[in-house]
Amino acid sequence: MLTFIIPVRHPKNARNWDALKNRLAQTMSSIANQTTHNWQAIIIANIGSDLPPLPEQFSVEWVDYPPNPKHDRIAGEDVEQLHHFFRLDKGRRVRAGILAAQNTTFFMIVDDDDFVSARLAEHAEKHSSHNGWYIERGYVWSEESPIVILIERFFLMCGTSHIVRADLFDYEALRASETSDYVKLMLGSHISIAKKLADSGTPLSPLPFAGAVYRVGHAGAHSKSGGLFRTFIANRKTLRNPLRVMQAALATRWVTSSTRAEFFGC
Numbered sequence: 001m002l003t004f005i006i007p008v009r010h011p012k013n014a015r016n017w018d019a020l021k022n023r024l025a026q027t028m029s030s031i032a033n034q035t036t037h038n039w040q041a042i043i044i045a046n047i048g049s050d051l052p053p054l055p056e057q058f059s060v061e062w063v064d065y066p067p068n069p070k071h072d073r074i075a076g077e078d079v080e081q082l083h084h085f086f087r088l089d090k091g092r093r094v095r096a097g098i099l100a101a102q103n104t105t106f107f108m109i110v111d112d113d114d115f116v117s118a119r120l121a122e123h124a125e126k127h128s129s130h131n132g133w134y135i136e137r138g139y140v141w142s143e144e145s146p147i148v149i150l151i152e153r154f155f156l157m158c159g160t161s162h163i164v165r166a167d168l169f170d171y172e173a174l175r176a177s178e179t180s181d182y183v184k185l186m187l188g189s190h191i192s193i194a195k196k197l198a199d200s201g202t203p204l205s206p207l208p209f210a211g212a213v214y215r216v217g218h219a220g221a222h223s224k225s226g227g228l229f230r231t232f233i234a235n236r237k238t239l240r241n242p243l244r245v246m247q248a249a250l251a252t253r254w255v256t257s258s259t260r261a262e263f264f265g266c
Contacts, residue, residue, distance in 0.1 A: 002124040002163065003104040004031050004041040007093035008112050010067040011049055023113040023215070025052035029265035030115040030213075032057065039121035041110075042100060044093040061100040063093060084184070091188025092178040098187070099174060104166050106132060109187070114160040115141075115213035115263040123207070124163060132164040134194045136206035139253070139263070142217040148259065150210060150251045158214035159190045168202050213263045 006027065014020045024043075031041050032055040041058045045051060046065065054060070070085035094109055101107070106124045110116060123133075138154030138161065141147075155161035173182045185192055194204050253259070260266050 001104045002039045002106045002108060002121045003097075003101045003166075004039065004116075005094050005097040005101075005107055005109050006031075006041060006043045006112055007090050007097070007109070008043060008045040008049065008051075009071070009089070010046050010065065012067040013071040017050065020112070021050065021052050026264070027110065027112055027114060028052065028055055028058060030118075030263060031055075031110065031265075033118045033261075033265035034121040035118050036122040036125055038125045040101070040104070042097040044097045061096050063096050065089065065092065083189075087184035087188030088179060089188070091183040091186075094187035095174050095178055095183050098166075098169065099171075101166075106163050106165055107169070108163045109159060109190070111159045113215045114158065115215065115265075116160065117209065117211045118262050118265070119209065120163065120211060123209075130165065130205065131168060131197065131202045132162065132204045133207040133211075134163075134204045135161040135211040137210045139210060139213045139259075140216055141213050141255070143215065146255055148213065148253050148255055150253060154212070154214070155194060156191065158212065160212045160214065161190055162193050162204065163207070164193070164197070164204065165202075168197060168200075 006024075008020075008024065011017055028041070028043075031039075037057070039057065042061055043051065043054075043058065044061045044063055047062045051060065068085050068089040070082050071089075098107060105128050108116070108120065124130075134155040135158075136154060137150060137152060138158060139148040140151055140157075141149075151157065169186070170182060173180060177183065186196065197204055
C-alpha cells in the first residue's frame with residue numbers, strides 16, 4: 001500500500017485559509033484519482049482547522065503544534081534560520097502522519113497544493129519490493145495556465161517528489177524525537193532524501209514516468225515561486241541563450257484532457 005502524507009500548515013501561517021482549502025481540495029482530488037484502491041492518504045492538521053470534505057480513503061491526524069514563527073520570508077533575514085523553522089514545522093507534521101499510518105509499504109509526502117499522477121499507487125503495488133523512487137521528470141504549472149512545462153531533476157525543486165519504502169525510515173529515531181536533525185532533513189526537506197538513502201546502500205530509482213505537477217506562482221506558495229512564464233521561460237538566463245529558448249519551447253505542453261485526467265482528477 002502507498003500512503004500519501006499531506007502536512008497542512010497552522011491556520012495562522014496561512015494568508016488566506018479559504019484559498020488554501022480550495023487548493024488542498026484539488027490536491028485531494030488528484031490523489032483520490034489513483035487507478036488502484038491500494039492506497040491511503042493522511043492529512044496532518046492542527047486541531048480545529050477547517051478542512052475540506054475528505055474523499056474516501058482519507059483520514060486526518062490532528063496535532064497541536066504552534067505556528068511557525070519564521071514562516072514568511074523577510075528581506076535580510078537569515079536564510080538558514082528560515083530553513084530550520086520550516087523543516088522543523090513540516091518535519092514533525094510528516095512524522096505524526098508516518099507514525100499514525102497502519103499497514104503501509106510506501107510513503108509519499110505531498111505538499112498541500114501540488115498534484116500527483118494517477119498511476120503512482122499502481123506502480124508501487126506492482127513493485128512492492130523496491131526501495132522507492134524519486135521523480136526525475138515532472139511538470140510545473142501556474143493556476144489557470146493552459147500549459148505545463150516538463151522539467152528534469154524535478155525532485156530537487158519540488159517537495160512532492162519521493163516515494164520511499166516504509167521500512168527504510170528510522171522508526172527508532174522518529175519515536176525518540178520530533179525535533180531531531182533526522183526529522184528535519186528526512187521529513188522536513190526533499191533536497192537530500194535520495195542522497196541519504198543512496199549513501200545508506202538503499203538507493204531510490206528514477207520514476208519511469210512524469211510523476212507530479214508542481215503548482216507555482218500563487219500567493220500561498222511558501223517557496224515564493226514566481227509565475228510559470230516569467231520564471232521558466234521569459235527569464236534573463238533563458239532569453240540570453242537561444243539553445244535554452246529552444247529547450248523551454250520543447251518542454252512546453254498544452255494542458256490536455258489526458259493531462260487533467262491523470263493529474264488533476266477531472
